[in-house]
Amino acid sequence: QVQLVESGGGTVQPGGSLRLSCVASGIAFSSYAMFWYRQAPGKEREFVASIISTSTIADYEDAVKGRFTISRDNSKNTVYLQMSDLKPEDTAVYYCSTSTVQGTHWGQGTQVTVSS
8 A cells, every 4th residue: 555654844944945855655656746735733734735646746735935946756655845944934834745556655754844
């Protein structure tokens, strides 16, 4: 079955950086677009970034453009989210996701807290 395992979350001060990782198994990773979403307390889950299978096209939610970078290493079945200039409003649980013919798959999430 498809498994997505995120890591790299933590607590940082405003202006700090973190890199999230998501390792996928159970899929032909290089064939699928990958996504990062986040969910803040009391809010709905929202799109953050996506990257297609060949890494040539990435897309970002407006609030993170210029601060976050999504990338992938198909040899490691891993997608990354490099987050810089973090703001308190970036505080959320971050999830990676992909969709296959079996449906949409989610990881367990990793907590990112931005606080002074």
